[in-house]
Amino acid sequence: MFQRSFIFSKIMAHLQGEERAQYVQNMFARVADRYDLMNRLMTGGQDLKWRRVVIDWAALPTNGRLLDIATGTGDIALEALNRDPSLQAVGGDFTVEMMQAGKRIPEREPIQWVGSDTLALPFPNTHFDAVTSGFLMRNVIDVRGAFEEQMRVLKPGGKVVVLESSPPKDNLLRPFIMIHLNYVIPTLGRLITGEADAYSYLPDSTQQFTDPDTLADIMRDVGYEDVKYRMFMFGTVAIHVGTKPK
Numbered sequence: 001m002f003q004r005s006f007i008f009s010k011i012m013a014h015l016q017g018e019e020r021a022q023y024v025q026n027m028f029a030r031v032a033d034r035y036d037l038m039n040r041l042m043t044g045g046q047d048l049k050w051r052r053v054v055i056d057w058a059a060l061p062t063n064g065r066l067l068d069i070a071t072g073t074g075d076i077a078l079e080a081l082n083r084d085p086s087l088q089a090v091g092g093d094f095t096v097e098m099m100q101a102g103k104r105i106p107e108r109e110p111i112q113w114v115g116s117d118t119l120a121l122p123f124p125n126t127h128f129d130a131v132t133s134g135f136l137m138r139n140v141i142d143v144r145g146a147f148e149e150q151m152r153v154l155k156p157g158g159k160v161v162v163l164e165s166s167p168p169k170d171n172l173l174r175p176f177i178m179i180h181l182n183y184v185i186p187t188l189g190r191l192i193t194g195e196a197d198a199y200s201y202l203p204d205s206t207q208q209f210t211d212p213d214t215l216a217d218i219m220r221d222v223g224y225e226d227v228k229y230r231m232f233m234f235g236t237v238a239i240h241v242g243t244k245p246k
Helices: 002-013 017-043 046-058 075-083 096-103 143-153 174-193 198-208 212-222
Strands: 065-069 088-093 112-115 128-134 154-165 225-232 237-243
Touching (some): 017 174, 046 128, 046 225, 046 237, 065 143, 075 088, 096 112, 128 143, 154 198, 174 198, 212 225, 212 237
Parallel strands (some): 088 112
16 A cells, blocks of 8 residues: 555656646546545544534625535535525536536535636636635645635625645644555545545645645735634644635
């Protein structure tokens, strides 16, 4: 398993730009049907709690508009609709197979599914009251550009809320977290989906991604106000929120 993960990391290190984006898109397409199950197993069900916090922080008004970008199978959009059925919840993703998997779940029928590239969103300016995302930013080739596009489609005063994994901190828990990331998750991925490589990508991309403070600084630099974040799961997951200036 270690040798396989090492080889996979070497492959990903050589993929940049559109080539990397295409690789990630194909990878998510292969695991779409078991994606929700793997999320529950990997996090012990904690991902459901995180999505509730995302919608709390989105602070959507009645009859508001939500864009959940990189929606996958629509978990975050569904949480919003469960809170307030009056919402217009748009789920956008560049992996069609993920959205198709979500469409097959009857309770997610109210979600409006739209094929979307996070760096070129197919929506007008100042259209949404909130833009949310779950585990998107570590996959994009231009984090700042993604935040700029999200700000473009946000109404003034609207919220952007980002659920994302974070590099493990250097503390006493780090060895145990690294075992979970590098061995437990790829093994689960192989057993549940038959795609160990896809779940070797998770720890690899997590460890290479920026830390929460730097991500918050990028948001402020783009122009978001009142930026803050909260950590979960022993510091390996963060939720960031920022507000578009009025």
